[in-house]
Amino acid sequence: MHELAITQSMFEIVLQQAEQAHAKKVTKINLVIGAMTGVVSDSVQFYLDFMTKDTIAENASVSFKTVPAQARCRNCNQTFNLEEFNWTCPHCQGNIIDVIAGKELFVESIEVE
Amino acid sequence: MEIKILKNILGANDRIAAKNRELLDAHKIFAVNIMASPGAGKTSVVLQTIRALQDGVRIGVIEGDISSSIDAELVAKQDVPVVQINTGGECHLEAVQVQDALNNLPLAEIDLLLIENVGNLVCPAEFTLGEHLKVLIASVPEGDDKPFKYPLMFNTVDALVLNKIDLLPYVKFNVDGFTKTVKNINAKAEIFKVSCTTGEGITTWAKWLNSRMGKPLKKRITST
Numbered sequence: 001m002h003e004l005a006i007t008q009s010m011f012e013i014v015l016q017q018a019e020q021a022h023a024k025k026v027t028k029i030n031l032v033i034g035a036m037t038g039v040v041s042d043s044v045q046f047y048l049d050f051m052t053k054d055t056i057a058e059n060a061s062v063s064f065k066t067v068p069a070q071a072r073c074r075n076c077n078q079t080f081n082l083e084e085f086n087w088t089c090p091h092c093q094g095n096i097i098d099v100i101a102g103k104e105l106f107v108e109s110i111e112v113e
Numbered sequence: 114m115e116i117k118i119l120k121n122i123l124g125a126n127d128r129i130a131a132k133n134r135e136l137l138d139a140h141k142i143f144a145v146n147i148m149a150s151p152g153a154g155k156t157s158v159v160l161q162t163i164r165a166l167q168d169g170v171r172i173g174v175i176e177g178d179i180s181s182s183i184d185a186e187l188v189a190k191q192d193v194p195v196v197q198i199n200t201g202g203e204c205h206l207e208a209v210q211v212q213d214a215l216n217n218l219p220l221a222e223i224d225l226l227l228i229e230n231v232g233n234l235v236c237p238a239e240f241t242l243g244e245h246l247k248v249l250i251a252s253v254p255e256g257d258d259k260p261f262k263y264p265l266m267f268n269t270v271d272a273l274v275l276n277k278i279d280l281l282p283y284v285k286f287n288v289d290g291f292t293k294t295v296k297n298i299n300a301k302a303e304i305f306k307v308s309c310t311t312g313e314g315i316t317t318w319a320k321w322l323n324s325r326m327g328k329p330l331k332k333r334i335t336s337t
């Protein structure tokens with residue numbers, strides 16, 4: 001759903017960084033996406049193929065590193081992976097938690113020529 | 114050659130949101146981002162909140178929800194400035210649209226700005242607008258399993274308004290279970306149970322909202 005806006009912002013960052021480095025071509029874009037963001041990688045690739053036409057990033061491939069959602073229990077302080085439909089601490093069954101990973105949305109690096 | 118970037122994809126939106134926040138703070142305006150699925154009752158809560166607080170607080174509205182009659186209702190009342198954002202079918206509001214809307218509001222005459230976001234539980238959670246408070250409206254007919262389906266949204270908000278509690282006798286909805294789940298996902302969230310139809314719970318919600326504004330209000334201009 002929000003992939004269009006996200007891909008647009010991402011593409012702006014990529015172009016700006018590539019130009020700064022005087023790159024002739026962008027071959028790869030490495031993204032880090034938290035599992036909780038609900039970003040669908042296929043749609044990002046779809047929009048990106050559109051946007052990169054006739055730019056130095058044409059035909060660049062995108063790699064998605066997905067970060068699993070993780071939480072820390074406020075009761076026992078241990079961390080654990082968040083599964084859908086189960087947000088209870090597996091160590092102590094505590095049910096007040098803080099989300100510590102899974103909301104990431106950034107461009108990690110690009111590969112250029 | 115690899116170039117390390119490590120840049121937040123939504124950084125541009127965040128920067129404009131920060132500017133909106135500065136502008137709001139300069140005018141001592143408290144802004145609330147109201148999010149929900151379509152039909153949960155965003156517009157109804159906005160209207161009820163206006164009714165409850167109007168006597169002491171000067172309210173302005175930014176309307177991002179396309180399927181809304183708030184414009185007509187407020188124009189009919191002629192006492193609350195409202196700006197409609199044409200989202201062009203987008204699934205969420207972005208900071209830049211709010212920036213435009215702010216340019217079209219009489220900021221000196223507003224204490225509380227209610228922003229009705231586009232009806233959607235996925236996207237608005239990630240796009241900050243410059244607001245001081247994020248509020249999620251859930252409603253009884255949507256079912257009590259929503260928090261698990263949209264954890265990011267439930268995790269992001271400062272307050273949760275459970276609307277349409279007048280329908281509890283007719284719909285299977287476990288209020289205690291729902292409340293527990295929300296607290297589990299988001300310990301800091303305040304929870305309010307309201308009905309915009311009967312008015313139940315509205316005063317409690319409005320009083321809390323008013324208390325969160327937490328700064329001396331500009332003097333209200335009363336016509337005599």
Ligand SMILES: Nc1nc2c(ncn2[C@@H]2O[C@H](COP(=O)(O)OP(=O)(O)O)[C@@H](O)[C@H]2O)c(=O)[nH]1
Nearest residue numbers: 151152153154155156157276277278308309310
């Ligand atoms: N039964 C009942 N219906 C409500 C309540 N609040 C709103 N509605 C109805 O729900 C529908 C959608 O409300 P609206 O405020 O437009 O939702 P929005 O799309 O989130 O802005 C309308 O038909 C309202 O009359 C409520 O507390 N109880």
Ligand SMILES: [Mg+2]
Nearest residue numbers: 155156178181
């Ligand atoms: Mg509405």
Ligand SMILES: [Zn+2]
Nearest residue numbers: 073076089092
């Ligand atoms: Zn624990």
